[in-house]
Amino acid sequence: MIANEFDLTEEQLDLQAFAKDFAERELKQKAIDIDHDHGAFPMDVFKKFCDAGFNSMFLPEELGGQGLSTLDVCLVNEAFATVDAGFICSATTGEFGMEPILLYGTDEQKQLYADYILQGKLGAFCLTEANAGSDASATATVATRDGDDYIINGSKCFITSGGLADVFTVFATVDKSLRHKGITCFIIPKDTPGVSVGKPEDKMGMVLSNTTELVFEDVRIPAKYRVGAEGQGFGIAMNCLNRSRGVNSYGALGIAQRALDECVEYAAQRKTFGKTINKHQAVQFMLADMQIAVTTSRTLLYHCARNCDKGNFDPVLGAVTKTYLSDAAVKVTQDAVQVMGGYGYSREYPVEKLYRDAKLWQIFEGTNQIQRMVIGGALAK
Ligand SMILES: Cc1cc2nc3c(=O)[nH]c(=O)nc-3n(C[C@H](O)[C@H](O)[C@H](O)COP(=O)(O)OP(=O)(O)OC[C@H]3O[C@@H](n4cnc5c(N)ncnc54)[C@H](O)[C@@H]3O)c2cc1C
Numbered sequence: 001m002i003a004n005e006f007d008l009t010e011e012q013l014d015l016q017a018f019a020k021d022f023a024e025r026e027l028k029q030k031a032i033d034i035d036h037d038h039g040a041f042p043m044d045v046f047k048k049f050c051d052a053g054f055n056s057m058f059l060p061e062e063l064g065g066q067g068l069s070t071l072d073v074c075l076v077n078e079a080f081a082t083v084d085a086g087f088i089c090s091a092t093t094g095e096f097g098m099e100p101i102l103l104y105g106t107d108e109q110k111q112l113y114a115d116y117i118l119q120g121k122l123g124a125f126c127l128t129e130a131n132a133g134s135d136a137s138a139t140a141t142v143a144t145r146d147g148d149d150y151i152i153n154g155s156k157c158f159i160t161s162g163g164l165a166d167v168f169t170v171f172a173t174v175d176k177s178l179r180h181k182g183i184t185c186f187i188i189p190k191d192t193p194g195v196s197v198g199k200p201e202d203k204m205g206m207v208l209s210n211t212t213e214l215v216f217e218d219v220r221i222p223a224k225y226r227v228g229a230e231g232q233g234f235g236i237a238m239n240c241l242n243r244s245r246g247v248n249s250y251g252a253l254g255i256a257q258r259a260l261d262e263c264v265e266y267a268a269q270r271k272t273f274g275k276t277i278n279k280h281q282a283v284q285f286m287l288a289d290m291q292i293a294v295t296t297s298r299t300l301l302y303h304c305a306r307n308c309d310k311g312n313f314d315p316v317l318g319a320v321t322k323t324y325l326s327d328a329a330v331k332v333t334q335d336a337v338q339v340m341g342g343y344g345y346s347r348e349y350p351v352e353k354l355y356r357d358a359k360l361w362q363i364f365e366g367t368n369q370i371q372r373m374v375i376g377g378a379l380a381k
Contacts, residue, residue, distance in 0.1 A: 006302050012075055015068075019076040022052060023083035031084035034208050035353055040200070041090050041164060041210045049091055050120035058095045060102075063114035071305040074250050078301070081254020082261075085357050086208035089251055090122075093161035096248070097123030097169045099240040100185050104228040109187060116167045124165035126156040126214060127237050133158075134370050136171070136237060137180035141216065143172040150186065150226065152194075152219040158364075162212030163197050166190045170216070171233045183233035187225040194219035205356030239313065245365040246304035246318035252329035252361040253297045259329075259336035259354045260290045266340050277339070286335045293328040300324055316378045319371035326361035326368060333358040 008016075026045050034042060049055060058073050059065020073095070080088035094117045101113045116123060132138040141154025152172055156162070168188045175182040188195060198213030228236055264287060267278035277283045304321040307314060333355040337344035344351050362368045 019079035085251040086206035180234035185227040185233040243313040246321035249325035252325040329358040
């Protein structure tokens, strides 16, 4: 990882080094094995992750957490992503799921959710449905008011940590005809009767992350589990994504940094035509382009995180950061395979996995086409 050209404090550098050391020690070999075998999220590593306090870093101190800044959390997540982005993506869904509650919930809701985190449990953010991905206003999961309760019916798909979480933040509509104006946000504990989890998705990459369908059949929850007002859910989801999609691109940066590191090492050893391949200008230029992409990605990510820490959740900056970092990660990892030639294409070497893992970052939290619509729409105003 690049030293301190990003104006980080000593504490931040130490925190990142601690996370990197933990991930190398506890996760590295397991991640390789799980990816090869299409295995499951390593709960044993997650337990140690919680014991080390990584899961509660984002949680405000008044709720029992450590109250670290967005940039601090980003630095830790980036360090984990250089080892395995799938693990850290699933391990941090407690934060992703809690964001609507932190921004819009009551004190009682905040403490309810915080207690799950403090007990080492996961949450999940549940917006996407089979017919409502990019177009979240097409949400068909229905919430029907019944006295002091709501009854939830419907299903969600592609939910990160869907099979691991104990609490779900679910977006459902109180009236489908209202489209986005009917969408409402709810907290649903997993142990509520009528909640069931589908089988894990068999994905091309990010294998350590758990991704499942969730089904809600006549799930009765008290009205006090509604976050914000009826019809406020679409705005809640969009505001949360405006904040998270930029800083959550730590995964794309971690993947790209790792690909660059692997290539620099490989190119210094592999010889063709009597010299190491890093002496061939064509290879040097690929490495240089990777470095340009990584440095630019890091600059943008930290800038975005610092903005969030000032309370500025600029949707355009979030969209720019998410789109740039994920496109860069796909290009860097694709070139990493090229630099390593046939060995880059082999599963014996790490870069083909990085290429597969990178691809997801162009898709989730709003595809890059949707992000370009956000950026282009703002320019057209
Ligand atoms: C591994 C994984 C984990 C995920 N985790 C979560 C999660 O935790 N929680 C959650 O709620 N969701 C999650 N998602 C869902 C993800 O956010 C959606 O897949 C994504 O928003 C795209 O929706 P879609 O798959 O339905 O694609 P569609 O919306 O069907 O899009 C298909 C294609 O059409 C393009 N497109 C659509 N509309 C337009 C338009 N108006 N203009 C131009 N192009 C357009 C898209 O860019 C895309 O290329 C996850 C997805 C994956 C794959």
